[in-house]
Amino acid sequence: GGGGVLSELADSRERARAALPREVWDYYEAGSGDEVTLGEAEAAWRDFRLRPRVLQDVSRVDLATRLLGTVAASPFVVAPMAFHALAHPDGECATVRGAGDAGCLTVVSTRASRTLEDIGAAATGPWWFQAYLMRDRGLTEALVRRAAAAGARAVVLTVDTPYVGRKGRVSGVRIAVRDDQYLVNLAQHLVPGAVAREAAEQDPSMTPDTIGRLAEVSGLPVVVKGVLRGDEAARCVEAGAAGVVVSTHGGRQLDRVVPSAHALPDVLEGVGGRVPVLVDGGIRSGTDALVALALGADAVLVGRPVLWALAAGGAEGVREVLHGLAEDLRHVMAVAGAARPDALDRSMVTTA
C-alpha cells in the first residue's frame, strides 16, 4: 500500500521498543532541549513538492552512488551512532555486515562498541570512520590512523558537538554499558581514571585547521558533519573538507536549529558543487531521499531506523531496512521519471 516503507519502519520501531531496556530506548529516541528540532525533522521533508518528468525510459532504475571514490549500490548511508552493542550483542559488526549486504556505506562512530579492527574484518561493504576531536588530540590522531589501517575510506569529522547536547529524557539516567563495550576504541590508548575521561571528551577549541590535520594524519579525505549554513560549509571546503554533511545530529545538539531539509539548499549554494554534500535527519522513506537528492544532495544518512532494525533483527534486520528504503526510492524515482540519481535536479522540487 501507499505507506509501505513507513509502516514497515513503524513496525520495526515498535519491535525495538519492546526488545530494548527502557533507558536504552530513551537514549536512542532522545533529542536535546525541548526536542523542537527532533520533532520537526521528518515533517520538514514533506514541505517540498515534486515536479515529475514523464516519458523517460525508467524500465531500469540504477541507484549506484559514488562518494569520494567509494562506490555504493545505494545512496542510503548508515549514520554514525554510538554503542550499537546496546541494540545487539554483535554491535557494529552486525551493522556493517547488514549494510554492506544491502550495498550501503556505513559510518562508524568514535563511540562504537566494537574495535575498529573487528568492524573492518566484519565489513562486507565500504565504511568511513566518524571522529570527534578529543581534548587529547593525540588520541584522535591515533584513532584515525587505526581506522585507515582497518579499512576506513574517509574520516567524518563531527563539528556540531563542542559539548554534548543536554537531553532531558535521559538526564541523570545511567545506562549499564559493559566495560568491554564502553568506548573500546579509546580505551586502549588511555590510562584508566579521571584524567583519561577528560582526555576522551570533545575539544571545544576546535578550529578549521583540524580538517587538514586529520587528512594529513590519516591519509584519508575528511568530510565535515554538522553544518547548517552555506557560509560555514564554504569555510570548511576552503579549509580542505572533501565533503559536508548537513545535519542537526538527529535533534540531539542545539535545539531549535533550522531543519536539515531547509538548511540543505543554502549549504549546497555555499559549496557550489566543489565537494559532495550529504544530509541526514528524519529521512524515513524513498520520497524523503528523492527530495534530498533532487535538491542536490549526493547521499542521505539514516540514523535511528538502523538501530531499530539492529535491535529487532541483527545484521539481517539492518539489511532489510536499507533494502526496503532503496526499493522504495527505486519505485518513486521511476514514477518521478528519473532512471539514475544524476537524472534528478533542482527543477524537480518546489516548496509546498
Ligand code: FNR
Ligand atoms: C547519533 N548521532 C551521532 N553522530 C555522530 O556524529 N557521532 C555519534 O557518535 C552519534 N551518536 C548518535 C547516537 C544516537 C543514539 C543517535 C540517535 C544519533 C547522530 C547521527 O549520526 C545522525 O546525525 C542522526 O541520527 C540522523 O537523524 P535520524 O535519521 O536519526 O533522524
